[in-house]
Amino acid sequence: MSIFEFFQALLQYEFLQKALFTSVVVGIICGIVGCFIILRGMALMGDAISHAVLPGVAISYMLGINFFFGAVLTGVLTAIGIGYVSQNSRIKHDMAIGIMFTSMFAVGIVIITMMKSSADLYHILFGNVLAVRMSDMWITLGIGLLVIGLVVLFYKELLVSTFDPTMAQSYGLPNKWIHYALMAVLTMVTVASLQTVGIVLVVAMLITPAATAYLLTNRLSVMIYLSAIIGVISSVFGLYFSFTYNLASGATIVLVSAFLFALAFFFSPSQGLVWKAHKSRKNRLELMEK
Amino acid sequence: MENNGNSIAIRVDDLSFHYGDKNVLQHVTMEIKKGSFLGLVGPNGSGKSTLIKCILGLQKPQQGQVYLFGEKVNKFNDWDKIGYVSQKANSFNTAFPATAFEVVSMGLFGKVGLFRFLKPSDKKKVWDALKSVNMDKSAHQNIGELSGGQQQRIFIARALVSDPELLILDEPTVGVDTESTESFYKMLKDLHHDNNMTLVLVTHDVGVMTSYVTDVACLNKQVHFHGNTKEFEESSSDKMSAFYGHHVHVLHHDHEQK
Numbered sequence A: 001m002s003i004f005e006f007f008q009a010l011l012q013y014e015f016l017q018k019a020l021f022t023s024v025v026v027g028i029i030c031g032i033v034g035c036f037i038i039l040r041g042m043a044l045m046g047d048a049i050s051h052a053v054l055p056g057v058a059i060s061y062m063l064g065i066n067f068f069f070g071a072v073l074t075g076v077l078t079a080i081g082i083g084y085v086s087q088n089s090r091i092k093h094d095m096a097i098g099i100m101f102t103s104m105f106a107v108g109i110v111i112i113t114m115m116k117s118s119a120d121l122y123h124i125l126f127g128n129v130l131a132v133r134m135s136d137m138w139i140t141l142g143i144g145l146l147v148i149g150l151v152v153l154f155y156k157e158l159l160v161s162t163f164d165p166t167m168a169q170s171y172g173l174p175n176k177w178i179h180y181a182l183m184a185v186l187t188m189v190t191v192a193s194l195q196t197v198g199i200v201l202v203v204a205m206l207i208t209p210a211a212t213a214y215l216l217t218n219r220l221s222v223m224i225y226l227s228a229i230i231g232v233i234s235s236v237f238g239l240y241f242s243f244t245y246n247l248a249s250g251a252t253i254v255l256v257s258a259f260l261f262a263l264a265f266f267f268s269p270s271q272g273l274v275w276k277a278h279k280s281r282k283n284r285l286e287l288m289e290k
Numbered sequence B: 001m002e003n004n005g006n007s008i009a010i011r012v013d014d015l016s017f018h019y020g021d022k023n024v025l026q027h028v029t030m031e032i033k034k035g036s037f038l039g040l041v042g043p044n045g046s047g048k049s050t051l052i053k054c055i056l057g058l059q060k061p062q063q064g065q066v067y068l069f070g071e072k073v074n075k076f077n078d079w080d081k082i083g084y085v086s087q088k089a090n091s092f093n094t095a096f097p098a099t100a101f102e103v104v105s106m107g108l109f110g111k112v113g114l115f116r117f118l119k120p121s122d123k124k125k126v127w128d129a130l131k132s133v134n135m136d137k138s139a140h141q142n143i144g145e146l147s148g149g150q151q152q153r154i155f156i157a158r159a160l161v162s163d164p165e166l167l168i169l170d171e172p173t174v175g176v177d178t179e180s181t182e183s184f185y186k187m188l189k190d191l192h193h194d195n196n197m198t199l200v201l202v203t204h205d206v207g208v209m210t211s212y213v214t215d216v217a218c219l220n221k222q223v224h225f226h227g228n229t230k231e232f233e234e235s236s237s238d239k240m241s242a243f244y245g246h247h248v249h250v251l252h253h254d255h256e257q258k
């Protein structure tokens, strides 16, 4: 199917429009939040929290409430649990993360397999953007607006506490609360992305576009915009491939973002390996001529 | 002499601090007057940085109280009155995508409030701070690409940019070359004179420091000496030797006669 036919289908099918809209929102918020996640060195934490959402989602299903509430609850509880274990024992932070999130994930799998068909599990884990319902779309949009609003409002606080926590503390900024607020935002982003990329691969959308942007600029503000744009490009093209070849949307979106990362990695003007090699070759040649 | 609380910038009242079972500070009591320039000296591990952290509320002492401008430190809110350069300022996130200019402007965030954008007058302040540490030419370089000493100057500029009433510097000139160190001390002295800023400077540079500061405090778990520079110089030779455990020369520099 050509891109043109994809556009035609887009005009025709409402489910595809909803899928596209949701993907764009997810691309934007994952891109934005991802910047702070990677700059704070919390890639692993991002992975953990997104997985730890699973039991919350499962329990919400069981109780018939919106999975947003359950997800935020278990996500934040896990973040607190990780902090508690690593502060009150000789267990290091990364060990605590590994233990807590795999346990939570396992609990989620047990609950889901006990209560329902495994088709649901498959969709929660790997995403099924073509089945986005109206209510999911509104939740995603609501979360998207909330996340953007929070980042705009607390940009300075996030910037300072990410760059230099000691200084942030000496300014009277509550680092701990900023950390937990970010964890709460992370769980919300995971929930918003549940249908698009699925729990297993959310972390890729948080890290890869942000890392790509990081290779392309020296300024945080630029990095955030770039990361959001790269996130959107990934999710739109990912949706196209998913629709055309009937593949899990999570996988195709992540593959597109990985491809963009590879491009930046090799060809970025300042950091790209190709230019670096070219420059050092040129320098050597110039030296030899002299 | 009652009600002279207004003339005191920092009051430390019978403060004791320990990490686990290791005593670091014992019954420290001192008052730092507004408008003074205090040099705080003591051997490695004597608790200088810990005292500074307690003063700033970054560590909670097990006993005693700290008052900043007459307010208990845990109630104190005017943090932009205070500039602080920590001892290991370059333990920050070196891979962070920020220019030197942006790092310095972070020092203004306390004042700018919730609004994100810096006004032109704020930008001018950032430029002035960069110039005062001689780093205006590197303003648009990435902070991670500067040398250790240059980064240190940027952090000093960040502490200066908000025009603090009290500036606390924990070994700010480590990694800064001798020439820059001296011009840095001169700059501190000017700030102290012209803006009537209160300064606390932690340093091992006992010799050079005494020609710039107004007061000296010697700390080693306890306060062993606290007085003005003249008293310090009169008592210093034998006292400092006993204090440091070896002989210390207090050099007299004549930087001012030019």
Ligand SMILES: Nc1ncnc2c1ncn2[C@@H]1O[C@H](COP(=O)(O)OP(=O)(O)OP(=O)(O)O)[C@@H](O)[C@H]1O
Binding pocket: B019, B022, B024, B042, B043, B044, B045, B046, B047, B048, B049, B050, B051, B087
């Ligand atoms: N986070 C910590 N945990 C445990 N002990 C600590 C910690 N920080 C400092 N100490 C101990 O407290 C004592 C005082 O340390 P501090 O950093 O205040 O000394 P200092 O006077 O600033 O030394 P220096 O001149 O080397 O900077 C030292 O013996 C140190 O080992």
Ligand SMILES: [Mg+2]
Binding pocket: B048, B049, B050, B087, B170
């Ligand atoms: Mg120290």
